[in-house]
Amino acid sequence: GTKRGLTFGKRGMGLEDEINAANDYYLADHLAVIHKKPTPVTIVKVDYPARSAAKITEAYFQKPSTTDYNGVYQGRYLDFDAKETKNKTVFPMKNIHEHQVQHLANVVSQGGIGFLLIKFTTLNQTYLYPAPELVAAWMQQEGRGSIQLKELVQQAYLVKASLNPSLDYLTAVDDYLADL
Amino acid sequence: GTKRGLTFGKRGMGLEDEINAANDYYLADHLAVIHKKPTPVTIVKVDYPARSAAKITEAYFQKPSTTDYNGVYQGRYLDFDAKETKNKTVFPMKNIHEHQVQHLANVVSQGGIGFLLIKFTTLNQTYLYPAPELVAAWMQQEGRGSIQLKELVQQAYLVKASLNPSLDYLTAVDDYLADL
Ligand SMILES: [Mg+2]
Ligand SMILES: [Mg+2]
Structure with missing residues (x-):
C-alpha cells in the first residue's frame, strides 16, 4: 500500500x-536559501565535439x-556538513576530516553558525551538533x-520528527539559535 | 625590472x-571566510583502476x-558573482543569467548581502553592484x-586600488554596509 511504499521510500533516503529535499522546500517557501556545493573535481581533458556539449573525458x-x-537563514550564515553512522553508542571522529573542523572553526570566528547534522541511522535519530562543541572535542x-552519544545529546539538538520536509532541520537551528 | 614584471603579472590576472587571491588573504588574516564554489559537473562514468585514484571518464x-x-564576513552572509566586460560605457545584461538574478533576489530577501563584482577590463575598474539595484534593473x-556605466557608478561602489590583496573588495563591501 501507499504507506509501505512511503516507508520504503524514506528508508532508502540517505x-x-x-x-536536499528540505532545502528545496525551504527555498520554495522562502524560509532559507541553502545549497549543497558541487563535488569538487580536477578537470584534465575536455572534448569539444561539433554540434554537441563539451564532454569531460578525464x-x-x-x-x-x-x-x-x-x-543564509534570516540573515544568519549557516554552514554545515552531513554525517551518517551506523554506530549506536558513539560518533567516531574518523567520520570528519581535519580541514572540515578547521573550516567550521573559521566560520564560528567570523560570527557564522556552524554545525554537523549527524544521523545515527540505526537509531533513526538526527542531531544538530554545534561547531564550537565539535572543535573542543x-x-x-x-x-x-x-x-x-550520551555526551553528544547533552550538547546537541535533536531534529524532531516531521512529515514535510521529512528532515525539518531548521527547527533544530531555531533551538540552537535560541540558546546562543 | 621588478615593477614591469609585477604589472605584466597583474595584467594577466583575470x-x-x-x-581568489583576495579570499586566500582574507582567510589567512581571519578577515572573512569566502570560497569559490566548485564547477558543477554531472558525472556519468567513473573508472576505479586498482592501486590508483578513481578516474572520471565521462x-x-x-x-x-x-x-x-x-x-561569511563579520557575521554577514555574502553572496556574489564575478563579471568581466571589455565594454567601456555599458554593462550588457547578457553577462548575467536569470537564475543568478533570481538567486540574488532570494539571498536579499533572507537578509543576505548579494552583489556582483563587475570589472570593466578596458577601464581597469571594478565595482560592487548591489543585488537590489541589479534585480530592479x-x-x-x-x-x-x-x-x-554612468548610471551604474551612481549605485555601485568602486573597489579602490590596493597592493595586497590587489583586489581588496571587502573595502567596497564596508562602504556598501555603511549605507544599508
Ligand atoms: Mg559530508
Ligand atoms: Mg561568474
Missing part, C-alpha cells in the same frame, strides 16, 4: 537526500576543503577516538 | 584570480544554479539591453 575527485552545505582528543 | 558541465562565491528591462 541523509544528504533528506537535506577528471579526478578532489578532497573538499570546506563543508558540503552553506547559505576534536582538540581535546586530537582528532582521534569518538564522542559518546 | 577577475576570478584576483578574487562528465558534462552543468549550468550553475547559484552564484560562484559565498561566505533586470525586472525593468526584462533581462535585455544593458545598464549605462
Whole structure:
C-alpha cells in the first residue's frame, strides 16, 4: 500500500537526500536559501565535439576543503556538513576530516553558525551538533577516538520528527539559535 | 625590472584570480571566510583502476544554479558573482543569467548581502553592484539591453586600488554596509 511504499521510500533516503529535499522546500517557501556545493573535481581533458556539449573525458575527485552545505537563514550564515553512522553508542571522529573542523572553526570566528547534522541511522535519530562543541572535542582528543552519544545529546539538538520536509532541520537551528 | 614584471603579472590576472587571491588573504588574516564554489559537473562514468585514484571518464558541465562565491564576513552572509566586460560605457545584461538574478533576489530577501563584482577590463575598474539595484534593473528591462556605466557608478561602489590583496573588495563591501 501507499504507506509501505512511503516507508520504503524514506528508508532508502540517505541523509544528504533528506537535506536536499528540505532545502528545496525551504527555498520554495522562502524560509532559507541553502545549497549543497558541487563535488569538487580536477578537470584534465575536455572534448569539444561539433554540434554537441563539451564532454569531460578525464577528471579526478578532489578532497573538499570546506563543508558540503552553506547559505543564509534570516540573515544568519549557516554552514554545515552531513554525517551518517551506523554506530549506536558513539560518533567516531574518523567520520570528519581535519580541514572540515578547521573550516567550521573559521566560520564560528567570523560570527557564522556552524554545525554537523549527524544521523545515527540505526537509531533513526538526527542531531544538530554545534561547531564550537565539535572543535573542543576534536582538540581535546586530537582528532582521534569518538564522542559518546550520551555526551553528544547533552550538547546537541535533536531534529524532531516531521512529515514535510521529512528532515525539518531548521527547527533544530531555531533551538540552537535560541540558546546562543 | 621588478615593477614591469609585477604589472605584466597583474595584467594577466583575470577577475576570478584576483578574487581568489583576495579570499586566500582574507582567510589567512581571519578577515572573512569566502570560497569559490566548485564547477558543477554531472558525472556519468567513473573508472576505479586498482592501486590508483578513481578516474572520471565521462562528465558534462552543468549550468550553475547559484552564484560562484559565498561566505561569511563579520557575521554577514555574502553572496556574489564575478563579471568581466571589455565594454567601456555599458554593462550588457547578457553577462548575467536569470537564475543568478533570481538567486540574488532570494539571498536579499533572507537578509543576505548579494552583489556582483563587475570589472570593466578596458577601464581597469571594478565595482560592487548591489543585488537590489541589479534585480530592479533586470525586472525593468526584462533581462535585455544593458545598464549605462554612468548610471551604474551612481549605485555601485568602486573597489579602490590596493597592493595586497590587489583586489581588496571587502573595502567596497564596508562602504556598501555603511549605507544599508
Ligand atoms: Mg559530508
Ligand atoms: Mg561568474
